[in-house]
Amino acid sequence: MRILLTFVLLLIATAAPAYNWEYVGMNGVNATSLTVDPVHNRVLVGTMEGFWYYDQASSLWTERDMEGSIGRTVWAVDYNDTLPEFVVTGRENAWFKGYMEYSEDLGDTDNFAYESTGGMVTDVIHSGQTYWACTSSDVVDGELLRSSDGGMTWAPIAGHGFHTMANFTFNFGPGELVLAGDASVKISYTQGDTWQDITGNLPSDNGVHCVEGFFPGGDAWPAYSLFASTDLGIYFTEWNEVWLQTLDVSCRDMASIPPAVSYMGADRLSAVTWDGRIMVSIDGWTDETENLPGTPVAIAYSPNDRGLYVATATNGVWRYLGVGPHPGSVNTPERVSLELQAHPNPFNPGTTLSFSLTETGPIDLRIFDVAGREMAILAVGPREAGEYTVDWHAVGFPSGTYLACLKIQGVRATQKLVLLK
Numbered sequence: 001m002r003i004l005l006t007f008v009l010l011l012i013a014t015a016a017p018a019y020n021w022e023y024v025g026m027n028g029v030n031a032t033s034l035t036v037d038p039v040h041n042r043v044l045v046g047t048m049e050g051f052w053y054y055d056q057a058s059s060l061w062t063e064r065d066m067e068g069s070i071g072r073t074v075w076a077v078d079y080n081d082t083l084p085e086f087v088v089t090g091r092e093n094a095w096f097k098g099y100m101e102y103s104e105d106l107g108d109t110d111n112f113a114y115e116s117t118g119g120m121v122t123d124v125i126h127s128g129q130t131y132w133a134c135t136s137s138d139v140v141d142g143e144l145l146r147s148s149d150g151g152m153t154w155a156p157i158a159g160h161g162f163h164t165m166a167n168f169t170f171n172f173g174p175g176e177l178v179l180a181g182d183a184s185v186k187i188s189y190t191q192g193d194t195w196q197d198i199t200g201n202l203p204s205d206n207g208v209h210c211v212e213g214f215f216p217g218g219d220a221w222p223a224y225s226l227f228a229s230t231d232l233g234i235y236f237t238e239w240n241e242v243w244l245q246t247l248d249v250s251c252r253d254m255a256s257i258p259p260a261v262s263y264m265g266a267d268r269l270s271a272v273t274w275d276g277r278i279m280v281s282i283d284g285w286t287d288e289t290e291n292l293p294g295t296p297v298a299i300a301y302s303p304n305d306r307g308l309y310v311a312t313a314t315n316g317v318w319r320y321l322g323v324g325p326h327p328g329s330v331n332t333p334e335r336v337s338l339e340l341q342a343h344p345n346p347f348n349p350g351t352t353l354s355f356s357l358t359e360t361g362p363i364d365l366r367i368f369d370v371a372g373r374e375m376a377i378l379a380v381g382p383r384e385a386g387e388y389t390v391d392w393h394a395v396g397f398p399s400g401t402y403l404a405c406l407k408i409q410g411v412r413a414t415q416k417l418v419l420l421k
């Protein structure tokens with residue numbers, strides 16, 4: 001059934017209304033990236049000489065370009081939840097190295113923070129006051145960077161195994177990162193200290209250009225899906241490493257759009273293709289590029305005005321309003337309550353994990369060590385509502401502490417397990 005659904009998504013284009021793009025500003029400026037700051041009602045646009053920001057309340061643009069200066073390209077820009085004028089930028093200098101800067105006055109003045117040996121900074125993401133950045137280089141290995149003080153100081157993280165990295169998205173919990181790069185997708189449950197490969201059955205030897213989480217999903221895709229764009233198109237998974245193709249066109253950027261009316265509406269994924277088109281899916285893919293001038297390079301959704309924003313290479317920023325939920329509407333279904341128990345605990349050599357499902361859905365139950373390495377897969381797949389028990393026989397495992405992790409519909413339950421021999 002799922003395979004049939006995938007072919008439907010690939011081959012059938014729905015008769016959705018055409019997007020009537022509205023010009024927002026920045027015509028003639030070389031745009032490189034696009035970030036929506038929903039906390040402070042702003043849109044941040046990276047350029048070849050710095051960045052601009054758009055205040056959605058006043059409809060005013062502020063330019064933070066250092067015109068005529070080389071080595072100031074902003075490939076990634078991020079904001080701070082609690083500091084309205086704090087901005088972090090990931091850049092590329094004139095010698096093709098990446099570096100981090102931060103500003104405490106919305107870019108009026110900049111502060112140098114870190115120079116990377118791993119090439120241009122391709123993405124910056126944050127959770128609270130912890131920031132991560134990744135870099136890409138054709139010559140040397142890229143660097144994975146982390147800042148624990150809100151973006152002011154940075155340090156590289158080893159052990160990720162990537163040569164070049166494209167972008168991040170978040171998993172279900174704070175600090176649980178998904179990273180795209182090379183020909184693989186990896187996930188970290190330890191804020192980037194350790195990584196697990198979830199490339200699964202993605203086409204081998206094909207570059208992965210970006211990843212995007214989709215929460216909550218709906219009619220076309222399962223709730224809480226992960227998407228990855230490869231050289232052969234976009235694939236999605238229910239976080240179980242089994243990937244199914246949904247679009248046979250490779251994309252450079254993706255953005256999820258919440259359902260328009262509560263969680264009963266159609267889910268949408270938008271994407272910027274490498275051949276310069278905007279593709280939007282509402283139970284099927286439509287090409288929404290027709291009246292959009294210029295070559296799109298980045299895309300993002302803003303909940304403040306329900307707008308889908310697109311930055312073009314030199315023809316400015318455009319938006320289509322009216323997508324996503326109305327302000328104040330309920331966007332996600334009530335999440336299921338989930339509890340995971342183990343008995344006996346401590347144990348040797350076996351323990352029984354028990355949990356209750358209040359509704360039908362796909363589950364994922366795995367065992368990890370304290371470093372985040374996967375030790376065992378106990379149960380994956382759809383389950384009916386009801387009571388369940390699963391045994392784990394830790395024969396051959398050393399004494400120590402382990403974590404049982406259960407996920408269903410975006411809700412996570414963990415249980416610490418102690419093996420004593």
